[in-house]
Amino acid sequence: MANTHPHITAMLQNYDLSKDDPYEALREILQEIVLYALSDASFFNHAVFYGDTALRILYGLPRFSEDLDFSLLKPDPSFDLSKYEKAVLQTLKTYGFEAQIETKVKEQSAVQSAFIKGNTIKHLLAINAPEDIVKSFNAGKLLKIKFEVDTEPPLNFQEEQKLHLTPTPFMVRSMKPSSLFAGKLHAVLCRGWQNRPKGRDWYDMVWYIQNKYQVDLTHLATRLIQSCKALQDTEVELPKEIELYTPELLVNLLQKRVDTLDIELAKQDVHRFIYDEKELEIWSKDFFFAIIQIIKFK
Template sequence: MANIHPHIEAMLNRYDLKKDDPFEVLREILQEIVLYALSDAGFFKYAVFYGGTALRILYNLPRYSEDLDFSLIEPNDEFDLSRYEKNILSHLNNYGFEAIIETKIKEHSAVQSAFVKGNTVKHLIAINTPEDIVNKYPSTKQLKIKFEVDTNPPVDFKEEEKLHLVPMPFQIRTMSISSLYAGKMHAVLCRGWQSRPKGRDWYDLVWYVKNGYELDMTHLQARLKQSCKAFEDNIGDISEKKVLELLNKRIEELDIKMAKDDVSRFIYDQRELELWSKEFFKAIASMIKFNVFTIKY
């Protein structure tokens, strides 16, 4: 049996490794260690946490999530994500996880990306995963956590501090739930699908509506203004009605089966997807709550 750090043992007690996907459990634990390392290094003085993993970790979204997404508080083209790598690797090592970080250079992009990579089998053994489960994974399988920082973000968002207790108590600076909602709506309206719609976006949209959150139209406006092909030819006012028209257009274009396939491996109960259809999402759209009636584009 591996000698587990007591903080990791406490984190593992939240899961049942015979029921929960051990690969996703492992990734989630590593995500939280990375967040702790970033907080410890002062990263959240300059950036906020947002996206699906923020919903999962801070608001108990009932699905697993892959990436860590961040936005600077203010645009800064001189921001250097690599300055935090040493602290991330040090914290992971302190908790018994060996990893490397690979930086991905994107020319002519305001988004800085890096990947934390480690050996899945070694890490599963490190958290005392039962042998029959470990044996299901090839010895060469890598666990990857991508984290990205938008260095030129639309800045019209609300923010707040959230206390997170594992692996050690620390503060995370994040967007408000209403601004997070706006980011998700931007993804639903504007993400390029090619042939693979991201069902996780639609799952999260249902979650926001189910929980009665209001959509931050000010931040949505800023995001649409900065980047969205669907709005390139739209000038003047964009009302709630216009947003809903474009949302319903996206629903008509949505391949429901492919959307289900995308999200199914991230959720516990597949029955959550049974009602998914174009009619279902149109009904969801009609329930969206807006916190501003009209926005200027």
């Protein structure tokens, strides 16, 4: 059996591998290690954590999430994500995980991406996963974590320092929930669906509302002014000034988005990330029309 690092043993107590998806649980453990590595390398002097995984790890969203998303504190086209590769790989190795990392800088894109890849079987063995779980995975299956940094981010967000306790106590600079909620509504309104709406966006929106979080209206307006892919080719014209964005306007835009939502496809997208599919039984256009009426803006 593998000689599992005691911090990993402690982190495994948060999961029931007979119920939780072991792949998602393992990926989440590695996500937290990557966050610790970045914190230790002073990455959060320059950036904040945001997105679905920030909501999951720092604020308790009850579903797994795939990617690590970060925003610089101010635009910096010269920012170099690759300088953190060594720190991430070394910290993963300290905890018993062998991996490779590839950083990509896309032309004509302000987003820098890095992909961490490792052998799933080896990583499951490293955490002493039960033999039947190990055998359920193809020998060549890779565990993948993508993390991205927006080097020309929409600003006007609220931030805070969050203490995170695993794998060992460290500080994470994060957007506050109100600004995270703004980012989520931007995704609901602006993400290109093609043939598959991202049901996770709608699930998260409902969670924010259930937990009585308010939307950072200024940050949402800033995001919408910068870009809104889904509305670019429609007849909807968005205001160019922050002051023109009102709760009434945004609720109206959300209602139009609900009109085009395929509920069943949205359910199919989110079901593997959540614990109880009964949560989705209430989903309908009438449900979403009703719940967006109680969104609170600040």
